[in-house]
Amino acid sequence: MNRRPQWARAWRDVVLALALDDESAKHARKITRQAGVEAVEIRPGNASAVVRDRGTSYPVRWKMPTLTEGAWDRLGAELLHRPLAVVGLLRENDTSPLEEDLADVLDDLIPSGHLLDASCGCDDWIAPCRHALAVGTAIADVIEADVWKLFELRGRTRNWLIEIDAAARADRLLRDAGYR
Numbered sequence: 001m002n003r004r005p006q007w008a009r010a011w012r013d014v015v016l017a018l019a020l021d022d023e024s025a026k027h028a029r030k031i032t033r034q035a036g037v038e039a040v041e042i043r044p045g046n047a048s049a050v051v052r053d054r055g056t057s058y059p060v061r062w063k064m065p066t067l068t069e070g071a072w073d074r075l076g077a078e079l080l081h082r083p084l085a086v087v088g089l090l091r092e093n094d095t096s097p098l099e100e101d102l103a104d105v106l107d108d109l110i111p112s113g114h115l116l117d118a119s120c121g122c123d124d125w126i127a128p129c130r131h132a133l134a135v136g137t138a139i140a141d142v143i144e145a146d147v148w149k150l151f152e153l154r155g156r157t158r159n160w161l162i163e164i165d166a167a168a169r170a171d172r173l174l175r176d177a178g179y180r
């Protein structure tokens, strides 16, 4: 069984729920299947790609807010309560055995639909257009292959977890040694 991780499904559902009609969603899936989405780039707060559709290339960008400092602090604390999940994320980037444990934490990284803003170089009046939907579903594939891309999209990299994990360890050592 090659079941998608929960966060990749959640992302895809949010994107496809924005489709104005089934036709656009169907066309988007076709473009994605034909590998018409190229050069997907993930940055804090946005993802961009180029979509090839019937011989023409369209630049697409999805924008969303990054998480606030407070939200990251809460998410970090949640993660640190799941030492196995932290090890899985940091050492292996293999989250499959930990999916259940991680799913509710990573759920906070999935933006709700009204926070997403898609733009495309085509002149389709439908927003998001089929090209944007194709990129939206391609992003689901990207975060399925590498969950860190989801973190990056909302504003944090692997280093963030390395740092808060190290700080928590140091804290524990000092406490155990009676310094705190």
Ligand SMILES: [Zn+2]
Pocket: 058, 120, 121, 122, 123, 124, 129, 130, 131, 132
């Ligand atoms: Zn378009």
